Amino acid sequence: MYHQIGEPGPRGTPYRGLTVHPRDFRRQMLWLRRLGYRGLSMARLMPYLRGEKQGRVVGITFDDGYANVLEHAVPVLEECGFEATNYFVVRQLGGSNVWDADEGVPPAPLMDAAGVRAWVAAGHEAGSHTLNHPVLPRISPELAVNEIRDSRDALEQIAGAPVRAFCYPYGKFTPALADVARAAGYDSATTTARGLARPDDDPYALPRVAVMRSTHLLRFLQKCLTQLEDRRRRKAEAAAHG
Template sequence: MYHQVGQPAAKGTPFRGLTVHPDSFKRQMHWLRLLGYRGLSMRDLMPYLKGERQGKVVGITFDDGYQNVFDNALPVLQHCGFTATNYFVVRQLGGSNVWDHDLGIPAAPLMNQETVRRWHDAGMEVGSHTLDHPHLPALSTEIAILQIRQSRGELEALIDRPVTAFCYPYGDESPAIRQLAREAGYLNATTTARGLVRPDDDLFELPRVTVARSTHLLRFLQKCLTRLEDRRRSSND
């Protein structure tokens, strides 16, 4: 689980750790490939999650749709022959991370519609992160359905392809919210619960490994390739 790939903000900035330096990202992807792993989008990962295929694979996801991911991460992914999923906040395409502003997190540009299309055309996956990045369990059922279902429809209209991957904003979900994602037509959904996926995991409650600015290479490999990570809820999305 990545967010931004760019120059981290100044020391003391809230959630500075969610921005990974481009050099660190490049080094991480290089070592995954060197060790024989393939980085895959959620779409490409599904046969492995369902037990239909086996192999040395790692799912790569980006939350929120930041422009610096397109600028700095996409060339690295293409060089490595990897695919990845980016979860977009539909009503902020071409805008910024407005949901973070009250926390003192600096505004950062998000991909616009054309850039989303270019991300898709490059072989990457477009996933949904709702319309507005709300806390879904706090919404009425009707509004939650709108956020989950309409975001999928608008993204599908944008790229003219099915959108099957969903990510719960802030990691906030519940059995009822998971059911709404299923009913909306998604095939999988990711959380911010920490850990590697196990064969018996619900495809609509998938954990991830947080990669932060301070995650050095050895720790990155340990987190991604071993089962030492605890399943803990994180509010850093």
Template sequence: MAASADHPRVARRGAPRPGPVPWMAMYHSVGDRSCDPYRITVTPDRLDQQLAWLRRRGLRGVSVAELLAARARGEARGLVGLTFDDGYADFLDHALPVLRRRNCNATLFVLPGRLGGDNAWDVLGPRKPLLTADGIRRAAAEGVEIGSHGLTHVDLTRADDLTLKAETVESRAALAELTGMPIEGFCYPYGTVDRRAVDAVRDAGYTYACAIDPRPLSGLHALPRVHIGQNDTAVRLLLKYRLHRLRRRPVEGLR
């Protein structure tokens, strides 16, 4: 008997099946971690060891835009996404040289409302300088994808309507003007996300957005990522890599 299109195991004609969530690593600062209460910093040596682990396994770190484009072409085998949140100034001095040495690339999510400022939102400190406009342009010139982390690192789930629009729409426009390039990606500050925030990011014109663990909102505008820290040696990385797909359900909008 022929399978019916109404059978639950048969996908409806023209309706693409949800695809597996890509593996994406979430970094923040790369440098001195003598005071690191939020565990957001890895040393350059540790980053180098982690990227070397990827390369030994036949994997290469790329920007989120490159990863999603490769998936759409069916050519994403061996690629993982690398992201760096907040736009710390140490990205240029410590992260970028390691990325280049390991033939990797990344997406850098920055805050155009805090150019040349610091991470004042981290109450416990320490204060870490953020990239200036020239620093962001330098990263872009090196081929790093620039994405928005909002204007000033505000929790979008608690923002009023005017703030929500500024953090999404205005930050995208400011970065496009600063870099001269289209800004496709957004990253939710603190990783917090709700339906209202997702809708605002989508309406602002972003192609994709990154969170941390946005279930049940996972999709192109709420992509989950895996936090990578100083303690993630080869064994922990392997566990995180293997567990990622076991813990994440396929989502709509991904191939």
């Protein structure tokens, strides 16, 4: 799970850790390739999660649709022969991360409609991150349905491609919202729960491994390619259930 790929803001900038330097991103992708892994979009990843295929694969996702991902990540992904999914906030295309303004986060440009099409034309997947990036459990069920369902329809028109991947803003969801995502025609929905996705995971509540500005290479490989994160997750799940 990535957000921005660019030059991190000055120290003290809120959420500075969500911006990974292009140099670090390239190093991470190259090491995945050297170790024999294939970077996949969520659409390409799902057959592996369903047990229909086997192989050394990693799902690569970006939240929010930042313009710097198109600029800095796409050339690296092309160099490595990887694919990825970007989750777009449909009504903010060409705008900025206005949902972060109250936290003091500096505005960062988002891809516009042409950027979305360029992302898809480069061989990557457009996924939905709702219409407006709300905290879905905090709004009415009717509005939540609109955010999930209508964003898919609108994004398909913009991207000119099927939209089958969904991401809950802030990772917040309920079983009822997962049912809405399923009914809306998505094949998967991702959260911010930490851990490696397993074949027995609910495809509408998939965990991810967060990659931050401070994630050094060894930690990146440890998080993505070992079972350490999975063991931590299992432990946390066991504790949560008493």
